[in-house]
Amino acid sequence: MKELEDRIRRDGVVKPGNVLKVDGFLNHQCDVALFDDMGAQWARIFAGKRVDKILTIEASGIGIACLAARHFGDVPVVFAKKTQSINLEGDQYVTTVYSFTKQREFPVIVAKKFLAAGEHVLLIDDFLANGKAMQGLIDICTKAGAIIEGIGIAVEKGFQPGGAMLRKAGYDVESLAIVTSMDSETGTIKFA
Amino acid sequence: MKELEDRIRRDGVVKPGNVLKVDGFLNHQCDVALFDDMGAQWARIFAGKRVDKILTIEASGIGIACLAARHFGDVPVVFAKKTQSINLEGDQYVTTVYSFTKQREFPVIVAKKFLAAGEHVLLIDDFLANGKAMQGLIDICTKAGAIIEGIGIAVEKGFQPGGAMLRKAGYDVESLAIVTSMDSETGTIKFA
Numbered sequence: 001m002k003e004l005e006d007r008i009r010r011d012g013v014v015k016p017g018n019v020l021k022v023d024g025f026l027n028h029q030c031d032v033a034l035f036d037d038m039g040a041q042w043a044r045i046f047a048g049k050r051v052d053k054i055l056t057i058e059a060s061g062i063g064i065a066c067l068a069a070r071h072f073g074d075v076p077v078v079f080a081k082k083t084q085s086i087n088l089e090g091d092q093y094v095t096t097v098y099s100f101t102k103q104r105e106f107p108v109i110v111a112k113k114f115l116a117a118g119e120h121v122l123l124i125d126d127f128l129a130n131g132k133a134m135q136g137l138i139d140i141c142t143k144a145g146a147i148i149e150g151i152g153i154a155v156e157k158g159f160q161p162g163g164a165m166l167r168k169a170g171y172d173v174e175s176l177a178i179v180t181s182m183d184s185e186t187g188t189i190k191f192a
Numbered sequence: 193m194k195e196l197e198d199r200i201r202r203d204g205v206v207k208p209g210n211v212l213k214v215d216g217f218l219n220h221q222c223d224v225a226l227f228d229d230m231g232a233q234w235a236r237i238f239a240g241k242r243v244d245k246i247l248t249i250e251a252s253g254i255g256i257a258c259l260a261a262r263h264f265g266d267v268p269v270v271f272a273k274k275t276q277s278i279n280l281e282g283d284q285y286v287t288t289v290y291s292f293t294k295q296r297e298f299p300v301i302v303a304k305k306f307l308a309a310g311e312h313v314l315l316i317d318d319f320l321a322n323g324k325a326m327q328g329l330i331d332i333c334t335k336a337g338a339i340i341e342g343i344g345i346a347v348e349k350g351f352q353p354g355g356a357m358l359r360k361a362g363y364d365v366e367s368l369a370i371v372t373s374m375d376s377e378t379g380t381i382k383f384a
Contacts, residue, residue: 029306030254030269032261059250059271062222066255067262069224077222079251083294102275114221 001041001176004154005191007034008177014184018157026154027060027126032067038176039068042124042152045174049149050120051075055141057108057133058082060126064154068124080137081109093143097136100129108136110144117145128153128175131162138171150174158192193233193368196346197383199226204381206374210349212381218346219252219318224259230368231260234316234344237366241341242312243267247333249300249325250274252318256346260316272329273301285335289328292321300328302336309337320345320367323354330363342366350384 013021025031051072056065057080065077084107091112098105115121123137134151141148148171156163156175166173178192205213217223243264248257249272257269276299283304290297307313315329326343333340340363348355348367358365370384 023303024306028270028273028303030258030261030271031266032258032269033266035258036262059254059273062251062254063258063269063271066222066224066227066258069222070228070259074223074225077224077255078220079222079255081220081251111215111220114216 001038003034003037004177007031008155008179008191009189012189014182014187014189016184018160018182019184020155020157020179020182020189022155026064030063032063035064035067036070038064038154039071041176042068042122042174043071046072046122046150046152046172049122051122051149052120053078053115053146054122054124055080055110055115055137055146056124057137061124064126065124068122068152072122076114078110078114080140082106084109093140095136095139095143097132099132108133108140110140112144115140115144115146119144119146120149121146122150122152123148124152126154128156128162128166128173129160131165134162134166138166152176155179193230195226195229196369199223200347200369200371200383201381206376206379206381208376210352210374211376212347212349212371212374214347218256222255224255227256227259228262230256230346231263233368234260234314234366235263238264238314238342238344238364241314243314243341244312245270245307245338246314246316247272247302247307247329247338248316249329253316256318257316260314260344264314268306270302270306272332274298276301285332287328287331287335289324291324300325300332302332304336307332307336307338311336311338312341313338314342314344315340316344318346320348320354320358320365321352323357326354326358344368347371 150172153175158178342364345367350370
């Protein structure tokens with residue numbers, strides 16, 4: 001998606017250690033007009049699919065998923081939680097994933113009442129690198145018996161294994177920008 | 193806002209200990225059409241105010257704030273983070289708040305580059321009870337020299353002190369539903 005690639009080129013910052021900071025428009029400060037365009041693009045890409053619900057994970061996926069849902073007939077958005085809460089009692093699907101950016105394991109939690117067997121689900125997240133968070137959402141869907149129609153990613157780091165792993169497993173992964181290489185010294189970012 | 197009150201009456205669940213669960217449409221599963229209507233309502237209420245930016249806090253505020261921003265001319269949404277990350281280096285505004293639902297203290301973090309002195313800010317969150325999270329956002333704005341134009345809340349628990357505290361301090365707090373009492377035995381919920 002040219003608009004997203006142009007924005008990454010303009011406002012993205014490459015840091016040593018393969019870190020791409022897009023916090024100016026994607027995951028700390030949010031450009032909602034861009035999010036809306038991203039949602040429209042996923043709606044075009046996944047037009048032939050049945051989508052009953054969008055599943056994402058807190059925190060950065062939520063805004064993107066909520067604006068995308070408007071383009072899928074206002075389907076409900078469920079966001080997986082990463083911490084237990086006294087307000088989140090009752091039957092839950094829980095799995096555990098490792099975060100490289102947070103450098104620790106965390107739980108991925110969805111209340112069972114919000115994901116039913118046979119529901120057709122679109123998974124959405126802001127980033128795909130090693131695919132750990134997405135694997136957590138897939139585990140949750142598998143436990144629930146939900147049907148994964150596709151995976152919408154804003155920015156995929158194509159040089160890390162998450163995308164290849166998910167596509168090899170048969171998932172329809174649609175990343176709006178796939179970074180193939182980046183250089184923290186020159187700031188150069190290349191896309192697929 | 194009648195639509196939100198009706199929805200709370202229909203789908204909200206009152207639990208012992210003054211817990212009101214609205215996770216079916218507000219803060220675990222999200223009804224984006226409702227969020228859009230809430231955003232339109234805040235835009236009417238705050239119509240005379242200058243809003244350069246919407247500030248909220250992860251995670252439940254994000255979806256609401258992103259849909260609201262569409263009604264404020266697509267202003268940027270900044271969400272305060274509750275955990276440090278290797279992707280969040282650099283100058284930050286940080287304060288600490290206590291969460292009753294999580295039963296622990298947590299940091300509230302906003303990168304300095306996303307909140308500037310003199311910016312006119314609308315604060316948005318899903319819930320207002322004791323006002324601790326909102327006080328954290330206010331602290332951040334005070335440190336930044338940002339001007340708080342108003343505070344938009346989805347559900348205020350009117351029998352807890354947060355709303356009164358903020359209004360006494362002079363803030364324009366606009367809660368779309370104010371619960372004045374609730375009863376976990378009968379499930380009754382009364383609004384202001």
